Amino acid sequence: MSFRQKIFLILGASQLLLVLILAITFIQMIDQVKNEPQDKRALDRSLEFRKELKHKEEVIRLLLKEIERNQKTLSILENGLGNRGILQGNLEYIKGIMTQYGLSIFEIHDRTGHVFFRFHRPADYGDDKSGQKIVQEALQGRIASTLEIGHSGLGLRVTAPLKNGGIMMVGQVVDDKFIQTITGSEDVHLAIYEKGKLISFSDPTISKYLGNRKPEDMAGISRFTFEGRHFYLTQVPYENQGLSNLKLDFLLMIDETDLYESTRNLWLYCGLIALAVFGGILFASYRFSRDIIDAVKALNFAMQNPSEDESKIVDVDRSDELGEMAEVFIQMKKDLLDHQMFLEKKVEEKTKELQETLDDLRALKEKQDGDYYLTSLLLRPLATTKYESANTKIRGILKQKKTFVFRKREADIGGDLVSISEITLYGKKYLSIMNSDAMGKSIQGAGGALVMGTVFKAIVSRTQLSRTNQKKTPEKWLKDCYTELQNVFVTFDGTMLVSALLCLLDEETGALYSINAEHPNMVLYRDAKASFLDSDFPIRKLGFSENTTEPLVRVDKLEAGDRIFLGSDGRDDILLYDPNHSEPVMNEDEFLFLRFVELSVGNLEDLERLIVAAGEISDDLSLLSIGYKEAETSNSRSKTIPEEYNKLLQIGIKEYKKGNYEKTKEVFTQALAIDDTDPALHKQMARICINAKEFEEGAKHSEAYLSKIPFDNEYIFYLSYCLRKTKDYWKSLEYAEKLRSREPENIRNLKHLVALYRLTGNRMKFRSTMSVLKMILASSNPKTNNSSEPALV
Known part of the structure; x- marks a missing residue:
């Protein structure tokens, strides 16, 4: 709308409003005059x-x-x-x-x-x-x-x-x-x-x-x-x-x-007078606005065409405000021309300086991206995201938050790392699985991941090459691995901390050994339900100088069709878009990941899509899916058991109920000669031998039973006790420490360890274990068997 139209609109609206008010007032007055x-x-x-x-x-x-x-x-x-x-x-x-x-x-x-x-x-x-x-x-x-x-x-x-x-x-x-x-x-x-x-x-x-x-x-x-x-x-x-x-x-x-006609004539005269007044005001407004609009148009033309001679366009002789504006414009134009000459030189100088700075930044950026790319190349051989065997299928996702392009090559770096390797302990194959998250972003986190991956790779390689390192229980291997990693990161004096989850998987029995150093808990997906495998004894991140010296090992039994999910903080650190907030809010629901696992039906790719769709991931993301015996079904062909074996079992059970343990042992020995794969039979034989104080044979059957069922903590103690009685102190000590890794406050096992350290002459361990035992006894006053002999059935 032009300025002139605005003036006409304002004047016309005001006149119409005035006429309307007068007409309403006049109508009321005439009605009163007529009605009265x-x-x-x-x-x-x-x-x-x-x-x-x-x-x-x-x-x-x-x-x-x-x-x-x-x-x-x-x-x-x-x-x-x-x-x-x-x-x-x-x-x-x-x-x-x-x-x-x-x-x-x-x-x-x-x-x-x-x-x-x-x-x-x-x-x-x-x-x-x-x-x-x-x-x-x-x-x-x-x-x-x-x-x-x-x-x-x-x-x-x-x-x-x-x-x-x-x-x-x-x-x-x-x-x-x-x-x-x-x-x-x-x-x-x-x-x-x-x-x-x-x-x-x-x-x-x-x-x-x-x-x-x-x-x-x-x-x-x-x-x-x-x-x-x-x-x-x-x-x-x-x-x-x-x-x-x-x-x-x-x-x-x-x-x-007669009154109506007189009133009508009065209205006619008033309307003519109002029309005449309204027309006169509009005509005067038109003349007034034309003068203003012409002056404004001239000033606007002069502003849009600074190259023209403003003295021929603008009327500087006007005595009103428009004349003052014209004078100000002419003076401003002169000042701008002076500044333009000065600024052109300044712009050229500043442009040159900015270009030099930009070149320096580009060079620095290229060097930084080169460092990033080199680091990513170093991390690449340390990360493993795939593994597949007859019983186990592992798939992983590793996406770092920091992405960059170096010489048209896209790459990323961060503090997350996953690693999968095969090792052998006591002649049995295990899968070593590691998921870690180093503190810091981009290059700092990548440095922590590089150290973590290198040390862990060295431990695994040393185990694969050295038979001495292979003579360790899974618990001992995990504790030694944790201790070596802790000793490395504690040298950084708290400037580099790493959360980690160290696992060993026995593919034959489904035993999953793990140590959790303040890492997000593992998730078990079983029967379409997801749940946390909570760590009973959480340990602080690697690198804390006041960390515990006795890391505790958790043992879980995987069943056919189970799936385990490991992941870093990135699985929970999601910026969610809430309609009640103007800005995204950080997810604080730790059970959100469980719901995602259930919605994805255990599929790793669908799980990743659900996490990405929920919001913006604010950290590095690493996920690992471990599927155990997923190909097995309930219709698998069962093992054929000889008829003679079944008869011997029935005879042995009857003799056991009669209390004739010698006859029972004889019958069960014949059954084992036919088929020695049943762990329950070894378990029963171990009970009979231990009660008969035949510790050497009891140790043999206990070890055979634990090779199939490594989760029975009670029989780990029985095996260690039998070995102690046969004076195989070092092997007994190994199994006692294995049990301590699982049950650190088992009074009976602590007393057993005190005896073993005394027999082996390890005074330091003897004193430390004795002090721990006294402290537990003083705080809990448990009702336990104080004898050195195990309570056996």
């Missing part, structure tokens, strides 16, 4: 009606007094009350009196209020009027008058008592002629209603208009046009004196055609 005299005329007509009725009443009362003084008339009325013949004989005489006084009603009532004779209708008599108040007043000896509706219609009736107890009623009917005398003008038309029923009217004009209309139909009508004339309609109620039940309303139609 018309309402007064209607009220005057109502008062005229009352005055006329009052006058008639006074005339009738004079008639009654004259009748009382006229002995002849009085004698006719009193004597005729008992004889209608007298009244009939003097009918003409009484009618002459009625004509003389303008009466249209003359009745004689008896003492009961019944009509005895009507001089205006001699044949009509006998009806009861005792219920009328004016009749009751006359029966009590008083004169009364009121408007009343009777057989003759609406009329003014006056009652007076007679000496013989009768009543005389005289009156005049309120007819059209009566109403015409009240209106007294041709432009005023009157109609009388009684309870919504038309009683009388002054002339045919109002009768024609009313037709079948009722007063309530005309309640909202004040002015209307009828037969080419303009009328004002109003209603005035009639107030009676309480001697009648009538409810009269006066409806007046006042002809105001």
